[in-house]
Amino acid sequence: SSTPLKVAVTGAAGQIGYSLLFRLASGALGDRPVELRLLEITPALKALEGVVMELDDCAFPTLAGVEIGDDAEKVFDGVNLALLVGARPRGPGMERGDLLEANGAIFTAQGKALNKVAADDVRIGVTGNPANTNALIALSNAPDIPTDRFSALTRLDHNRAISQLAAKTGAPVTDITRMTIWGNHSATQYPDLFHAEVGGRNAAEVVGDQRWLEDDFIPTVAKRGAAIIEARGSSSAASAASATIDAARDWLFGSAKDDWVSMAVLSDGSYGVPEGIVSSFPVTTKDGDWEIVQGLEIDDFSRGRIDASTAELSEERATVTELGLI
Numbered sequence: 001s002s003t004p005l006k007v008a009v010t011g012a013a014g015q016i017g018y019s020l021l022f023r024l025a026s027g028a029l030g031d032r033p034v035e036l037r038l039l040e041i042t043p044a045l046k047a048l049e050g051v052v053m054e055l056d057d058c059a060f061p062t063l064a065g066v067e068i069g070d071d072a073e074k075v076f077d078g079v080n081l082a083l084l085v086g087a088r089p090r091g092p093g094m095e096r097g098d099l100l101e102a103n104g105a106i107f108t109a110q111g112k113a114l115n116k117v118a119a120d121d122v123r124i125g126v127t128g129n130p131a132n133t134n135a136l137i138a139l140s141n142a143p144d145i146p147t148d149r150f151s152a153l154t155r156l157d158h159n160r161a162i163s164q165l166a167a168k169t170g171a172p173v174t175d176i177t178r179m180t181i182w183g184n185h186s187a188t189q190y191p192d193l194f195h196a197e198v199g200g201r202n203a204a205e206v207v208g209d210q211r212w213l214e215d216d217f218i219p220t221v222a223k224r225g226a227a228i229i230e231a232r233g234s235s236s237a238a239s240a241a242s243a244t245i246d247a248a249r250d251w252l253f254g255s256a257k258d259d260w261v262s263m264a265v266l267s268d269g270s271y272g273v274p275e276g277i278v279s280s281f282p283v284t285t286k287d288g289d290w291e292i293v294q295g296l297e298i299d300d301f302s303r304g305r306i307d308a309s310t311a312e313l314s315e316e317r318a319t320v321t322e323l324g325l326i
């Protein structure tokens with residue numbers, strides 16, 4: 001259809017926004033025209049106007065319009081896709097609980113606004129950290145939107161894991177399938193090589209090196225964000241934007257045949273992951289719906305890693321419950 005896809009982006013004047021908006025506007029989600037709805041806090045609106053000037057200057061054929069504002073109910077009106085990128089970064093001396101509370105205020109308000117004004121077919125992807133629990137807060141504050149319309153981004157971790165495995169094995173990234181990130185988008189995440197494949201062969205067997213897997217692969221993927229900050233002097237914004245696009249595109253248009261993607265979604269108890277937390281799973285997607293891949297065998301090593309990460313999510317859930325955010 002040629003009616004524009006209305007895509008909301010929050011934190012649009014931020015680092016990720018500066019990469020994400022140009023990809024969205026230039027057709028990363030397909031040929032259908034896109035109308036961008038950009039939400040920022042009031043002090044960032046001037047900077048955002050500058051970004052809009054640049055969007056104008058690209059003369060993108062697929063960009064049907066841009067609206068900006070600091071009022072979520074106006075910006076989210078009728079949106080089909082909402083990419084919640086803006087979040088409160090951890091400041092000096094801020095504890096984990098303080099971070100959850102500061103972001104809780106943002107994601108309760110945005111959940112309520114989406115509930116009120118988003119289109120009936122809305123899909124909501126949360127990139128802003130702590131992404132999993134921010135998604136839980138948003139969906140808990142949007143009772144009229146089905147919970148399966150919310151997800152949190154672990155696609156960047158997924159892509160990082162693919163890239164590391166490709167480098168280790170010498171295989172092109174296109175040969176690597178069935179990668180899974182389990183759990184939280186945090187240092188406890190578990191990138192799983194026991195179900196991944198390299199050219200159709202089991203990745204753990206192809207690598208054949210449990211030490212590398214435990215001492216190199218998993219920590220490299222889990223700490224990649226910190227390594228990029230260390231090297232670049234600022235955070236991994238372009239790759240985060242790229243992963244945000246990958247996740248949205250696959251959600252709307254489907255994951256590849258015989259493959260799956262990682263997405264953090266509200267747990268239904270699959271694989272013993274406690275219900276009521278937003279945790280990353282292997283999922284297949286089709287036409288805006290997702291399904292958790294079922295029937296994978298989980299050995300003791302994987303079990304321990306999955307449990308450790310989901311325990312962290314349960315703690316985050318307990319904290320935001322105590323704070324009255326969900």
Ligand code: NAI
Binds near residue numbers: 039040044129
């Ligand atoms: P940034 O600090 O450059 O930009 C964030 C923007 O959000 C700022 O412009 C700020 O004004 C805005 N903002 C804050 N509160 C807002 C609100 N209530 N409504 C609308 N906008 C608001 O940060 P950057 O680098 O763009 O990262 C954004 C978030 O994404 C951070 O939370 C970061 O930790 C997270 N992230 C997540 C990744 C993932 O894989 N899930 C990967 C990389 C970053």
